[in-house]
Amino acid sequence: MxxxxxxxxxxxxxxxxxxxxxxxxxxTPPFGVGDETAHFERAYxxxxxxxxxxxxxxxxxxxxIDDAFGQVKALDxxxxxxxxxxxxxxxxxxxxxxxxxxxxxxxxxxxxxCYIHLAxxxxxxxxxxxxxxxxxxxxxxxxxxxxxxxxxxxxxxAPTVFRPALVFIGLLPTTIVYxxxxxxxxxxxxxxxxxxxxxxxxxxxxxxxxxxxxIATIAAVGFLLGQFKxxxxxxxxxxxxxxxxxxxxxxxxxxxxAAIILPGAVATLGWAIIVKDLMLxxxxxxxxxxxxxxxxxxxxxxxxxPFGYAVVVLRTLFASDTPAMALLSLLGLGGWTNIKLxxxxxxxxxxxxALVWMSGEKxxxxxxxxxxxxxxxxxxxxTALAILTLVYFQWNGVGxxxxxxxxxxxxxxxxxxxxxxxxxxxxxxxxxxxxMAVAFGVPxxxxxxMAASVIGWYYG
Numbered sequence: 001m002x003x004x005x006x007x008x009x010x011x012x013x014x015x016x017x018x019x020x021x022x023x024x025x026x027x028t029p030p031f032g033v034g035d036e037t038a039h040f041e042r043a044y045x046x047x048x049x050x051x052x053x054x055x056x057x058x059x060x061x062x063x064x065i066d067d068a069f070g071q072v073k074a075l076d077x078x079x080x081x082x083x084x085x086x087x088x089x090x091x092x093x094x095x096x097x098x099x100x101x102x103x104x105x106x107x108x109x110x111x112x113x114c115y116i117h118l119a120x121x122x123x124x125x126x127x128x129x130x131x132x133x134x135x136x137x138x139x140x141x142x143x144x145x146x147x148x149x150x151x152x153x154x155x156x157x158a159p160t161v162f163r164p165a166l167v168f169i170g171l172l173p174t175t176i177v178y179x180x181x182x183x184x185x186x187x188x189x190x191x192x193x194x195x196x197x198x199x200x201x202x203x204x205x206x207x208x209x210x211x212x213x214x215i216a217t218i219a220a221v222g223f224l225l226g227q228f229k230x231x232x233x234x235x236x237x238x239x240x241x242x243x244x245x246x247x248x249x250x251x252x253x254x255x256x257x258a259a260i261i262l263p264g265a266v267a268t269l270g271w272a273i274i275v276k277d278l279m280l281x282x283x284x285x286x287x288x289x290x291x292x293x294x295x296x297x298x299x300x301x302x303x304x305x306p307f308g309y310a311v312v313v314l315r316t317l318f319a320s321d322t323p324a325m326a327l328l329s330l331l332g333l334g335g336w337t338n339i340k341l342x343x344x345x346x347x348x349x350x351x352x353x354a355l356v357w358m359s360g361e362k363x364x365x366x367x368x369x370x371x372x373x374x375x376x377x378x379x380x381x382x383t384a385l386a387i388l389t390l391v392y393f394q395w396n397g398v399g400x401x402x403x404x405x406x407x408x409x410x411x412x413x414x415x416x417x418x419x420x421x422x423x424x425x426x427x428x429x430x431x432x433x434x435x436m437a438v439a440f441g442v443p444x445x446x447x448x449x450m451a452a453s454v455i456g457w458y459y460g
Contacts, residue, residue: 006155006156006157006160006163007156009155009156009163009167009436010152010153010155010156011152012440013151013152013155013167013170013171014148014149014151014152016171016440016444017147017148017151017152017170017171017176017179018144018145018148020171020176020180020447021144021147021148021176021179021180022144022180023180023451024176024177024180024181024334024450024451024454025137025140025141025144025180025181027451027454027455027458028177028180028181028334028335028454028458029068029071029072029078029082029083029458030064030068030069030072030086030133030136030137031065031068031069031072031182031336032072032335032336032458033177033178033180033181033182033183033334033335033336034178034181034183034333034335034336034338034407035183036069036181036182036183036336037065037069039110039115039118039182039183039184040061040065040136040139040182041057041061041065042110042115043115043118043119043121043122043139043182044057044058044061044122044126046112046115046118046119046122047115047118047119047120047122047123047126048123048126051112052274054096055096055098055099056096056097056098056099057096057097057099058091058092058093058094058095058096058097058126058132059091059092059095059096059097060089060090060091060092060093060131060132061091061132061135062097063089063092063132064086064089064132064133064136067085067086067089068082068086069336072335072336072337072458073336073337075337077458077459077460078458078459083133086132086133087131087133088131089131089132089133090131091125091126091129091130091131091132091135093126093129109275109394110184110227110228110229111227111228111267111268111271113224113227113267114184114187114188114227114228115184116187116224117142117143117146117186117187118139118142118143118182118184121135121138121139121142122135122139125138136182139182140180140181140182143179143180143181143182143183143184143185143186143187144179144180144186146186146187146190147179147185147186147187147189147190148179148186148190149190150186150187150189150190150191150193150194151166151170151189151190151193151194153194153197154166154170154190154193154194154196154197154416155167155170155193155197157194157197157198157201158196158197158200158201159200159201159204159363159364160361161360161361161362161363161364162196162197162200162363162416162419162420163439164356164360164435164436164438164439165353165356165357165416165419165439166193166197166416166419167436167439167440167443168352168353168356168438168439168442168443169193169353169412169415169416170193171439171440171443171444171447172330172331172332172349172412172443172446173331173332173333173334173341173349173443173446173447173449173450174329174330174331174332174333174334174408174409174412175189175409175412176447176450177333177334177450177454178409184228185409185412187224187228188225188228188232188413189412189413191221191224191225191413192225192232192235192412192413192414192415192416192417193413193416194221195218195221195222195225195235195236195238196235196238196416196417196419197416198214198217198218198221199218199238199239199241199242200367202214202218202242202246203241203242203243203246203364203366203367204364204366206243206245206246206366207245208246209245209246209247209248210242210246210247210256215256215259215260218239218260219259219260219263222235222236222239222260222261222263222264223236223263223264223267224264225264225413226263226264226265226267226268227264227267227268227271228268228413229386229387229390229410230268230269230271230272230386230390231383231386231387231390231410232383232413232414233264233265233268233269233386234379234382234383234386235379235383235413235414235417236260236261236264236265237261237375237379238375238376238379238417239257239260239261240257240375241366241367241372241375241376242257243366276295276296282294282296282297283295283296284297287395287396287405288397288404290397291396291397291400292397292398293394293395293396293397293398294398295393295394297398298392298393298396298398298399299393301398301399302389302392302393309389309392312392312400312401312402312403313385313388313403315401315402316388316402316403316406319402320402320403320404322402322403322404322406325406325407325408326406326407326408326411327346327350327408328340328346328408329407329408329409330407330408330409330411330412330415331346331349331350331353331408331446332345332346332349332446332449332450333407333408333409334450334453334454334457335454335457335458337457339450339453339454339457340453341446341449341450341453342449342453345445345446345449345450348442348445348446349442349443349446351442352438352439352442352443355426355428355429355435355438356429356435356438356439357418357419357422358422358423358424358425358426359425359426359427359428359429359430359435360425360429360430360432360435361430362425363419363420367420368420372420373420373421376417376418376420376421377418377421379414379417380411380414380415380417380418383411383414384411384414387406387410387411388403388406391403391404391405391406
């Protein structure tokens with residue numbers, strides 16, 4: 001892999017990902033990607049300092065959502081006159097439209113830290129009285145730039161052996177589609193990649209101790225990473241893989257790891273308590289026809305019968321279609337209504353991911369010791385279980401026997417932490433050029449298929 005300069009690889013990724021992202025940013029209609037309405041609303045709340053929830057949205061923002069998202073939900077074809085109509089909507093910031101339904105409150109529970117890339121854009125747009133459509137697209141552009149730059153930085157910083165897989169995951173159709181959307185996906189995925197790369201880079205050099213600036217950077221990224229969904233707080237535990245030789249003493253090691261792991265965990269758990277007591281309370285609503293969702297009652301049920309909930313999780317993993325749907329939504333998922341790729345595209349992406357994960361040189365021993373492998377697998381498993389549980393609380397009816405609504409894209413930020421845990425090393429892609437050809441080529445084929453699917457869905 002020495003023939004590929006890290007900066008060149010990182011720049012190649014950045015250019016390709018940004019161009020692809022720009023395409024999806026403009027070709028996908030407003031609110032045509034999952035959860036954009038909720039993040040648009042929450043970004044406004046954070047931008048205006050209403051961290052515990054505003055009374056509603058400015059009339060113009062609400063009108064844009066009602067019109068554009070209404071058309072997306074109705075599966076109506078998008079035409080040029082639709083964009084012309086949306087562009088004429090005024091902000092009307094002085095008129096606040098109240099939130100219309102309880103579900104909207106549940107979709108806006110993320111910590112204010114999750115919007116550090118979107119809230120300033122919305123605040124500037126409101127201050128300048130920009131049209132809602134302009135604010136929306138500026139937010140999409142900000143999200144895309146942040147995601148691409150963070151993954152690019154991760155590829156440049158990561159040990160050589162991990163770079164092809166980081167490129168592959170960073171170019172997956174799902175990754176690019178959500179990077180180019182008005183949501184927090186690009187920030188959490190980018191932070192996950194960058195945190196992994198920073199720790200991995202320092203772990204392979206036990207002879208060089210961590211400088212204060214290194215500790216501060218890792219701790220800051222770990223803190224931000226822990227603020228998303230209260231589920232990604234497990235990812236900073238990857239810092240435990242750092243060898244003892246990186247620290248001046250046992251005490252320095254303990255203090256450093258505590259500084260990296262604990263602040264984010266404490267902050268996100270504190271936010272979860274605030275959300276439960278001040279934002280959710282005993283709220284109840286419906287997410288699907290016929291179900292009754294009540295997070296507080298669901299939590300009480302799980303605490304009263306944890307064994308019963310364990311059975312729900314096992315049933316979800318081994319006796320439902322949730323794992324299959326999670327794989328599809330990890331590899332290639334577009335649009336608000338889950339625009340899928342042709343079956344051959346999923347087969348190609350699955351094979352390509354497996355090849356870049358299991359082929360090539362063996363990672364340094366620091367990552368492949370039994371304790372290290374156990375840590376890597378445990379981090380991802382704990383993250384997946386935490387997200388499953390949150391979905392069960394916020395999306396599923398009280399006492400449901402199977403967890404529905406889980407999407408594989410939730411694991412994109414955690415996927416790099418499995419890179420050293422490949423069960424077998426293949427020699428098929430041992431030459432660096434072959435690995436990089438797969439890392440760039442296969443996702444690009446997937447992106448082409450996704451582009452055709454999105455255009456056909458919205459404009460065909």
